[in-house]
Amino acid sequence: MSALTRLERGFFVQDTLTITRKLLGQCLVRIEKGQPRLAGFIIETEAYIGTEDLGCHARAGRTKRNSSMWGPPGHLYVYFTYGMHWMLNIVTEQESVPAATLIRALLPYEGIEVMLTRRRNRPRLELTNGPAKLCQALNIDSQFDGYDICMPDSNIFIERYPQVPEKMIITGPRVGLYTVPEPWKSIPWGFRVHSDFYQQFITALPE
DNA sequence: AGCACGATTAACT
């Protein structure tokens, strides 16, 4: 087994759609003091790109809330919505260009006992199968808005795994943009891994 | 100062 490397700054300097696709199959890791490592494979992502994209928070210009999206790549944009939920994004593109990838779902891999506690013993496949759920499971909130995941001692980072084959990636519209006008509402900037691909990892999960 | 809404979730019929 070869040593795993972390995604470095250069990865997040590619164009946003490329990054959003290539993040599928990579492993998001969360380190907390006094806790076992929490980790999950990224299986669903969405791209939000620039002020033109009317589905993107950047459409209204830079505000206190969305400021991180204008920041340097490889940092996090974490925001609060629906009065109770946190959402995890990774900032892409060069500084001053607002764009990010939303992490919508993970396949739990390490630290499942801790995730079960945080997620009130929900079924294993429902631990991190939504953008707010994974933030709850990994204990990610406002304290990580603007956080740099490329620092050597970062408490959140992504480990490099082999790319998911193109044929195993399902492309479709982004979820939840009910009031967003076309073409942005339907533009196919959502990506997920076909369940055929990760089924093998589910059956391999420890009880 | 007031208000409508949201890149969601869980529980319900």
Added chain:
DNA sequence: GTTAATCGTGCTC
């Protein structure tokens, strides 16, 4: 399939 929960944010007055 529907809907309540719950509150920070940004917009309007």
